[in-house]
Amino acid sequence: MMNIDTLVRMFSIEIRRTFAVRQGLPAPVRDAKNLPPLMPAEGFRVTMRVAFSFEDDQLGERGWFVDTDALDESVDRCAEQLASGAWPEIFDFRPSFENVAKWAFSELASSIPQLTYVELDNETIGVATRYVRSQ
Numbered sequence: 001m002m003n004i005d006t007l008v009r010m011f012s013i014e015i016r017r018t019f020a021v022r023q024g025l026p027a028p029v030r031d032a033k034n035l036p037p038l039m040p041a042e043g044f045r046v047t048m049r050v051a052f053s054f055e056d057d058q059l060g061e062r063g064w065f066v067d068t069d070a071l072d073e074s075v076d077r078c079a080e081q082l083a084s085g086a087w088p089e090i091f092d093f094r095p096s097f098e099n100v101a102k103w104a105f106s107e108l109a110s111s112i113p114q115l116t117y118v119e120l121d122n123e124t125i126g127v128a129t130r131y132v133r134s135q
Contacts, residue, residue: 012116014051015071017079018123021046023095024086048082048104049119049130050075052112066113074111078104097122101131 020043052066082104087095091103097120105118119130 009056010053011056012051012053013068014049015068015075016047016049017075018045018047019079019083020044021082022086023097024088043083044122044124046082047121047123048075048079049117049121050078050104050108050112051116051119052114053116054114071112074108078107097127097129098131101129105131105133 022043050071052071081090082100084090087100091100093099093103101118101120104120105115108118109115115133117130117132119128121128
């Protein structure tokens with residue numbers, strides 16, 4: 001039996017932003033079957049979730065680990081970039097949701113301490129892609 005006092009207790013904070021994106025990648029399977037495109041004209045509705053974790057003993061005197069107002073600015077900049085145009089025009093790599101989630105993680109890791117994951121939840125088609133920090 002494990003003693004509960006020996007377990008590491010952690011907090012997890014998640015910041016969310018919802019916006020529209022235009023992935024802009026060709027869909028050869030859909031094209032071959034004469035299916036309509038999945039992406040609506042206004043783009044996919046995406047919620048980006050950015051999470052970081054910290055242990056109990058990392059709480060400061062003010063009762064927090066970091067000031068989330070400062071982190072909000074970094075998340076806002078990332079979300080604005082993702083929503084700023086068609087992804088093939090923004091990125092110099094193939095902008096699959098996997099590659100873009102990895103890019104967003106790299107962009108945010110320097111400004112968000114102990115970043116745990118970045119998730120891009122494509123609410124339009126019901127698919128979420130999460131890039132997770134390895135343990």
